[in-house]
Amino acid sequence: MFYGSCLICSSHFDSDSIFCEKCSRFALELVRKCCRCGGFSVVDGVNGCNLCAGRKIEFDSIFSPYIYSGSVSHVISIMKYGKNRHYASIIGDHFADLLKNKKLSPKTVVFPPMGFIDKLKRTFNQSEIIAEKVALKYHLELERNIIKKTRHTKPQASLTYDKRLKNLEGAFQIRKNVKEKNFLLVDDVCTTFSTINTIAELLKKNGARRVDVVTFARTSPYFG
Ligand SMILES: [Zn+2]
Numbered sequence: 053m054f055y056g057s058c059l060i061c062s063s064h065f066d067s068d069s070i071f072c073e074k075c076s077r078f079a080l081e082l083v084r085k086c087c088r089c090g091g092f093s094v095v096d097g098v099n100g101c102n103l104c105a106g107r108k109i110e111f112d113s114i115f116s117p118y119i120y121s122g123s124v125s126h127v128i129s130i131m132k133y134g135k136n137r138h139y140a141s142i143i144g145d146h147f148a149d150l151l152k153n154k155k156l157s158p159k160t161v162v163f164p165p166m167g168f169i170d171k172l173k174r175t176f177n178q179s180e181i182i183a184e185k186v187a188l189k190y191h192l193e194l195e196r197n198i199i200k201k202t203r204h205t206k207p208q209a210s211l212t213y214d215k216r217l218k219n220l221e222g223a224f225q226i227r228k229n230v231k232e233k234n235f236l237l238v239d240d241v242c243t244t245f246s247t248i249n250t251i252a253e254l255l256k257k258n259g260a261r262r263v264d265v266v267t268f269a270r271t272s273p274y275f276g
């Protein structure tokens with residue numbers, strides 16, 4: 053897909069990116085990844101990085117093209133806190149393009165649901181819009197109602213790791229038969245992977261065969 057103007061500075065350009073050449077320099081690709089949790093890692097090892105060592109990983113794979121910093125965190129902030137639905141669509145299209153070398157089918161696309169109040173406040177679920185774009189591009193089935201949020205939770209970003217897990221306990225429910233199904237879980241940003249791990253665990257407990265995760269960006273302790 054051709055976009056034509058930079059989401060940060062609005063200058064026009066001729067490429068498949070959402071950033072112009074100058075702003076691309078501040079959109080860091082996630083290259084050094086932990087083999088277990090997909091997070092930014094400076095060490096290669098089978099036991100994982102300091103974020104995931106000792107934690108059970110419930111998903112089968114994870115891919116995030118960008119580090120959540122610079123230009124990428126900037127456009128995500130505009131999308132989320134500026135309630136910019138148009139940005140969610142553009143980010144979704146661009147993200148879908150970046151998945152072209154991944155084996156995505158046959159899978160059912162799902163996304164972390166938002167609670168009723170959060171969705172009312174933000175007016176849309178950005179992960180849902182991004183998931184729609186991915187499903188559309190690869191002709192995959194999108195399921196909006198398999199995973200339900202059953203209660204309000206505090207924003208994960210405001211909590212420490214231990215509290216994040218506690219915050220999510222019993223917060224989601226599976227509402228349909230997922231036995232033997234393969235899922236592609238799509239999210240905008242992955243931080244400590246507590247949310248996606250909790251959802252993957254729930255899908256697996258209910259009989260799902262595979263849960264592969266793709267997130268547009270990934271936070272890193274090395275990049276603010
Ligand atoms: Zn620019």
Ligand SMILES: [Zn+2]
Pocket residue numbers: 086087088089090091100101102103104105
């Ligand atoms: Zn790791």
